[in-house]
Amino acid sequence: MNFDDPQLAGRLEQCYSGAVYDVLRSMGLPNQVLPDTLRPLDAARSLAGRIFTVSGHTDPQLDAHQTLLEWTGLLSQAPRGAWESKPNDSTLAHMGELSAETFLYRGVRGYIVDGGCRDSGFILRIGLRVWCRYFTPRDVVGRWIPDSLGTPIVIGGVQIRTGDYVLADRDGVVIIPQERAGEVVEKVEEVLRTENKVRTAILQGIDPQEAYLKYGKF
Numbered sequence: 001m002n003f004d005d006p007q008l009a010g011r012l013e014q015c016y017s018g019a020v021y022d023v024l025r026s027m028g029l030p031n032q033v034l035p036d037t038l039r040p041l042d043a044a045r046s047l048a049g050r051i052f053t054v055s056g057h058t059d060p061q062l063d064a065h066q067t068l069l070e071w072t073g074l075l076s077q078a079p080r081g082a083w084e085s086k087p088n089d090s091t092l093a094h095m096g097e098l099s100a101e102t103f104l105y106r107g108v109r110g111y112i113v114d115g116g117c118r119d120s121g122f123i124l125r126i127g128l129r130v131w132c133r134y135f136t137p138r139d140v141v142g143r144w145i146p147d148s149l150g151t152p153i154v155i156g157g158v159q160i161r162t163g164d165y166v167l168a169d170r171d172g173v174v175i176i177p178q179e180r181a182g183e184v185v186e187k188v189e190e191v192l193r194t195e196n197k198v199r200t201a202i203l204q205g206i207d208p209q210e211a212y213l214k215y216g217k218f
Helices: 006-013 016-024 065-077 097-105 120-126 178-201 208-215
Strands: 047-058 082-086 108-111 131-132 144-149 152-156 158-160 163-169 172-176
Touching: 006 047, 006 163, 006 178, 016 163, 016 172, 016 178, 047 108, 047 152, 065 097, 065 144, 082 152, 082 163, 097 108, 097 120, 108 163, 163 178, 172 178, 178 208
Parallel strands: 047 082, 082 108, 108 131
Antiparallel strands: 047 144, 047 163, 152 158, 163 172
């Protein structure tokens, strides 16, 4: 499965979350930021792309074989793009070494999970971009299975649909509705051009208030 849009994702990745938020706010969409508890493994790298969603649940009655069969089945359906996961759990790691290797091989841009991660040192070395809420060595075996792929999920009050776009960086994670993504990226690129003019003016000695009044941005 491949529904990624490398061109738009590449343009979005050149932006930063603060500028994307400013544009969304100006468009009447101020509540598109995920909780600040979601943090990147590598704060030096950003993640942008079209989202594929997954959710799941814990079940103490599961056996090891069943959970691994379900988890590997999930990985086998991995489309290119950025994954968003709502595991409905705060006790387990929902990403690890072999899963990260699989995602990279299949062209997945990165993984954002409202849950846990393990094998984080290995994942840092191989370069999969991951945002998570906590770390633990406990894995999903015998405890957790996915129950929905590609259906809307909610994280921190923000609805996320397969096909929406995400920009995640060291400052946070912003969700862009798919029907507004092209417009948002164009507006953010214009914001960045204006900010460059303001920056140049300030470095040339122009008063910051004067620069703001001239360019309407600060």
